Amino acid sequence: MISLNMLSLSLILFSISAAVFLLRRNMFIMLMALELGLNSAGMAAAHFALTNSQTEPVIWALLFFAIAAAEAAIGLALLIMISRKFSTLNSDEIKELKG
Amino acid sequence: MTVFQSYPLYSIILAPLAGFVILFLFSSRLREKAAAAYLACLTSFVSFVFSIFAFLEIAGGKGGKILLQDLFTWFSILGFDIKFSLIMDNLSALMAVIVSGVSFLIHIYSLGYMGKDKDRTRFFSYLNLFVFFMLVLVLASNPLFMFVGWEGVGLCSYLLIGFWYENIENAAAGKKAFITNRIGDAFFIVGLLILASFAASKGGSLEFLWMKENIPSIAAGDTAVLSALSLAAVLMFLGATGKSAQFPLYVWLPDAMAGPTPVSALIHAATMVTAGIYMVSRMFFLYQLSPLAMEIILYTASFTSILAAIIACLQSDIKKILAYSTISQLGYMFLGAGSGIYQAAMFHLVTHAFFKALLFLAAGSVIHALGGVQDIFKMGGLRDKIKYTFLLTAAGWLAICGLPPFSGFYSKDFIIETVWMSGHKWVWAISVFTAALTAYYMTRMFKIAFFGKTGEAAAHAHESPVSMLWPMTALAFLSAFSGLFSANFFSFLSLESVHEHIPFMIAKAPLIAALLGLAAGFYLTREKISSYWENKLPLLRKIIAGKFYLDEIYEFMVLKPLDFFSQKIVFSLIDRKVIDSFMVEGPALFFNGFGNIARKAQNGDLSFYALVLVLTAALAAAYAIRAVL
Known part of the structure; x- marks a missing residue:
């Protein structure tokens, strides 16, 4: 039962993350939404580790942390550079790269 | 009939070739020098003297002496050798003396006639090249080697007719001579191939000596062979109608008078145009059949x-x-x-x-x-x-x-x-x-x-x-x-x-x-x-003065249709439309148009990309779930 709640929580978190990612225009918030999405995936992995008594999903969850950390580091650095160059983090105002 | 192998016949053809090479390589340095002209005269004199020596060698011997010299084998197909060898029998001795002698006289004449021309070094180098090729034609021991000389003299004729190329009519006359000769040469080649395949099938060679000795006996009474040889003979004569200016291919010769007069005398009267007669005389064993x-x-x-x-x-x-x-x-x-x-x-x-x-x-x-x-x-x-x-x-x-x-x-x-x-x-x-x-x-x-x-x-x-x-x-x-x-x-x-x-x-x-x-x-x-x-x-009067309108007839029957075919069909339709527009520009236009449509997707809007990303992920997930269920 607990584990099913964990999966539901994961789904809710992922939905929130996707909704925020799609609806907000502040790129900092969008990055945070991505972090949330990754963590929801980690939670789903933890759920499967518990229900199936396997260790592999745990490894996956650990990998997600590593990816999230790396992503946060690079993403924040990029955001700093973008905010310095454009003086804004609103994604609607940054449209230099188009075909 | 004795055949001597050791006489240095190459001495006859070597001097004019050397003269040509020297004049051609150093033409810019020798341009203003009278020495170039004298060198050309000297080389043709040398080959005249050597021809006389060889002639005397033959005329002195009793009972038909033949001088033969193998230079090298040109190529060899399944044991069928084509050699570069020179032969001098009574016929070619006579012809070599006439050719080199008249050439020498006309070289001397050109000293005076072309003496003031600014391009006389080029003139004399071509003249020497002509003498070389003509002597190759005369002394060749097989019809294929003869054909090398045959084409070579045609080339020199072209170069010398168009010698004063600044005048476009002269250049056109040169081209006309060359192209008309090519028509004859095509027949000549076909005739030659028939002859070669015949000789190869009988295990013989293309050498004049072999053919003269063996063809009459092989062909005797064999109708199939006789008709094949007859065809070869007719085709080679058609080749001769080009080179020797016979109907219907004579039209180039009057135009060839655009060249300097010594050229008309040497090439278009005394020597080159008689190549066809010489060829027929050389192959007379064939024509007799x-x-x-x-x-x-x-x-x-x-x-x-x-x-x-x-x-x-x-x-x-x-x-x-x-x-x-x-x-x-x-x-x-x-x-x-x-x-x-x-x-x-x-x-x-x-x-x-x-x-x-x-x-x-x-x-x-x-x-x-x-x-x-x-x-x-x-x-x-x-x-x-x-x-x-x-x-x-x-x-x-x-x-x-x-x-x-x-x-x-x-x-x-x-x-x-x-x-x-x-x-x-x-x-x-x-x-x-x-x-x-x-x-x-x-x-x-x-x-x-x-x-x-x-x-x-x-x-x-x-x-x-x-x-x-x-x-x-x-x-x-x-x-x-x-x-x-x-x-x-x-x-x-x-x-x-x-x-x-x-x-x-x-x-x-x-x-x-x-x-x-x-x-x-x-x-x-x-x-x-x-x-x-x-x-x-x-x-x-009008018809005769218009030369029976043969040039006009050719113009109408050959040139016009050819021009139409080349211009309208091959050029305008096939080259311009099919190849250029469809096959070359077509793919480019296609990718260009497709790119124009596809580039709309790259609009720079991050949220649009995010939407596409999420929707794609959702679609992939839906597909995966459907596959699992």
Whole structure:
């Protein structure tokens, strides 16, 4: 039962993350939404580790942390550079790269 | 028949080649130097001397001595060797001496004629190259090697006709000569291939010696072989109609007069155009097997000789008259070969080489004297102005008219007799009539140019330099007296004396025809008579002056359709539409258009990308779930 709640929580978190990612225009918030999405995936992995008594999903969850950390580091650095160059983090105002 | 392998025949062809290479490589350095011209004369003299040595070697030996020298094997297919080797038997010895001798004289003449031309180094280098290729043609021991020389002289002819290429007409004349010759050459190659496949299938070789010895015995009685060889012979004769300017491919020769006059004398009168006759004489063992080929030669030659003679009667350009006369005389030579005695053709070839080279050189001297005028109606009264040229021309004129004891009398007379003996009475009648026409148009040219009132261009005529006069003198002696040696000539070419009883009137007919033509030439060009005839028979005059519109017919039947096909179908449709528009530009246009549509997706809006990303992920997830369920 607990584990099913964990999966539901994961789904809710992922939905929130996707909704925020799609609806907000502040790129900092969008990055945070991505972090949330990754963590929801980690939670789903933890759920499967518990229900199936396997260790592999745990490894996956650990990998997600590593990816999230790396992503946060690079993403924040990029955001700093973008905010310095454009003086804004609103994604609607940054449209230099188009075909 | 003994074959000697060790005689250094290459010495004959090497000197002109060396001359060409030196002049060609150092042409810019030698441009202003007179030494270039002297070098060219020297090399042609060297090959003349070596030809004489080789000739004496053969003439001295009793019972048919043949000199043969293998240079190297060109290529070899399954044991069928094509060699570069030189052969000198009586026929090629004679031809080599004539070619190198006349070449040498004309080189000397060119010293004077081309002396002031700014490009004379180039001229002499081409001339030397021509001598080299012509001697290769003469001395080649197989028809394929001969073909190398055959093409080489065609190349030199092209280069020299278009020598003054600044004038676009000269360049066009060169191209016309080259392309017309290519048509003949295509036939020649096919004939050669038939011959080669025949020789290969019999385990033989393409060497003249092998073929001469074995083909008659192999072919005897075998109808299939005979008809194949007959076809080869006819095709090779068609090749000769290109090179030797016979109907229907003669049209290039009158235009070839655009080249410098020494070139017209050497290439387009004395040597290159006789290559076809030489080839037929060389391959005579083949032609003897094929009555069909002989008939074709006879009738083509007969038609050509009279056609060209008729056209020559109304020409006014001195070189054009001589060009048509050359075509007509080449027809005579083929008449001799076609009626079965190639020695008659060769004899006329030799005497014609002398007197026609002389006439061309004399024409060159006249043109030189008048500063480039070629219209005989602007000359007139040159007799006193340039006396020496006048006398030399007279020798050539009498020789071509065929009056004894000049050489043309003996050779032409013998050919006409040969035709009579072969039994073609109508061809004989035409050849006699052509003899009269020949005498007429030559006399007309001679009289209009040298007699009468002084023409508008003739007032300041001056005699040519000595370097031009003495080669002409040498040729004048040869054309006057070489006919007297006919007996030696025919025994050298191993012709048993043909003594058939010929009725007196038939035997004398050519001479009578010549005298009549001569008289007509003097009579009809009198002022009263010619002005009376001026307006008579306008249609006939127009047709003859228009050269029977053969050029126009070719233009209409060959050039126009070809032009249409190339321009409208191959160029406009296939190249421009199918290849350029569809196959080259088509893919480019396609990717360009597709890119124009696809680039809309890259709009730079991050949230749009995010939406696409999420939707794609959702679709992938839905697909995965559907696959699992």
